[in-house]
Amino acid sequence: MKDLKTLYKYEKLLEDANNELVRQASSEGRKCVGNVCFQIPEPLLNLDGIFSVRLRAPRIGGMGMGTYYMTSFLCEYTRALLERAIEGGYEFLDCLIAPDGCTMINRCVENMELLKINSKEDFFYKYLEVPMKEDENGLNLYVSQCKEKILEPLHEKYGCDISDAALRKAVENFNKVCRIITELGEYRKAEFPKITGTEFHLITMATYVCPHDLILPLLEETLEEVKAREPDSPKDFAKKYRARVVLAGSEIDDVDCVALIEESGALVVADRFCYGSLPGRQQIILNDKEDALTQICRHYLYSCQCPRHFNIDAIKKRRAYIAKLATDYSADGVIVEQMKFCDPWAYERATNTYTLREEYKIPVLSVDRPYNVGKSGQLRTRVQAFVESLEIKKIQSKKGEEK
Template sequence: MNVLEEFSKAVQLPNSWINEWKDEGKKVLGYFCSYIPEEIIYAAGILPIRIRAWGCTESPMGDAYMSDTTCSFTRCCLEMAHKKQFDYLDGIISCNSCDQIRRLYDNLRFKAPSPFQYFINLPSNVNEITIDWFEHELYKFKEKLEEFYSVKITNQKLKDTIAIYNESRKFLKIIYKSRNRSAPAINGTEILNTIIAATSIPRDTYNNLLSKLITEIKDKERHANYRARVMLIGSDLDDPEYIKIIEDLGGIVVTDFLCFGSRYFWDLVDEKADTADPMNSLAKRYLSKISCPRMAGKHKSRVEFIKNLIKGSYVDGVILQRIKFCPFWWGENFMLFRELKKLGVPCLNLEREYMLSGVGAMKTRIQAFLEALEVE
């Protein structure tokens, strides 16, 4: 079995790596957003798992408690928690990434309480005051973990964990940049599997697998027969089947601006600065990293980042996707569509549900978009 095949097995939750971790008597904590520093959890000897509602097919209970005008991701999460499908988790950590996630956390406390539940308050602006404030929030989180799980998270443990996570980020950037070749060795479906694996495999094991993957794909050309090079932008996308639809129709996703993508790993934690206080470095990295629309005043920097990816990855067209009722990405994609159009970049707006549905209509629109890109 090659590394890409192993990563595809990490999509399911829980997976064999999580089960093995728990069989050793160790704890697993679920978290909801890429703004929550995994390093603090891993330094406590606990495995951080990005919560996904993978496998959800209906959400009647989630619809009733969250309302059917909230995003289907939050409704599916509540549904699965109610059905005890998150019982492998020893606790849940959330933050105010958006109002719908905030309300999901409230409902989880009421309908499906976990042994450990914690809410991190996340600023929406970046300046010296908010970084200092966020650092204080992270210290409170660290102390709560230490108290509840009877562990000690030392500065040295944090530094060691930061180095491990930075190694992942460097490896992933190498893999991403390899997709700039005319015949990439790895496609969009495979890269999403790779990123999902990062959020559900012990990090030391994951880094070993990434190192092997880099060796496996080095100088290889596997995907040369495609119709167009596509960039994928938008809200939470954690189902590789969505990307497979694009690639089965002849497109190839060569880069992205997703939280299960470039936004997850692109920025490093500074290991040289504030060596006596790694928490400050974590606060700076997570608050200042390439942002999603929840961060105020950062739209221009996001546009510049996207423009650089389009240029560097030789993108033919952009698919702007969002989960229905996601207010942040509704506004962001509206502005991105206009700005990319001015640059002459063809765009397709695609609204979807978290659960894979409406595949026929989706295929028709993507097929037409790829045909238009071929003509251009």
């Protein structure tokens, strides 16, 4: 396959949290809303005059200060964010809205607040109580919290239009991004996909950290490029990839992670993790019968795949979702990953591994990983061994069929 011409632009955008498009939007007088979790509905942060950036800490080095404030037992994502914040890397933000999702992200943002990491005078923090169960009571809470903690402050501080019509427009713009990402993602279902998991991850990730309207032309260009692209020949494909996998688990914003897995012979055909497209880049379909805010919240509540949703139905649904992705994308196995020291995913990884293997009969590789995998030999070896085991399974099942 030819290289994607636009790919280097995404790589460039991902090198810095305050990237070129963020700077452009800020220079136009738009306010930048920082966000740290899927559970803060993105369309609400992308109204007229504002745009959202989901926080990352690209090219982070040591995490000494983050570790001092939060100890080495907290996940590296939160420590990296705090480190970057203390370094002054989030001065470009105008506010930060975080959910009390997991304890660690909550503490991370609280430390930022206490350490006054942003010197802007009208900078503000909001912490959302987001529901832990999928039911109508939870939906009511979600709606009221979004009003109280997101919409009203944005209206008061920045004069944002928070009418139903404005929310519908924001959803429409959000959907434009989602449609392109979904269309690109569909190509991964093909036997010889026109796009790799690494490329797709970079493109998807960029949509979380750039103003949607500004990245849209680039996405459209990429889509056209991919449409016209010739996939690898079966021979070339077989040289590079020996198995297809679903990558499922906790937050991945590391540009090297998917690349390392693919270099080890496993093509990542579906991305079920935070910063991935499933379910983060699925369109929100609105009707005219109900107000937009309730519908947006319902979409986020019921599509959320976070392990903190702890009712039995949600737990089962999450596992069934991964299994369905494996089927839909013709995956040979699933890699269940967990950011080291993440409590919710610590349990979810263990139980997912067991359930997918025992109940769904899907081969699983279960790994924990640091925030930046870099060129981790350990992870590479684990993936290579998994790929080999998948190949052996294929050979054995072929032999079985022949008999």
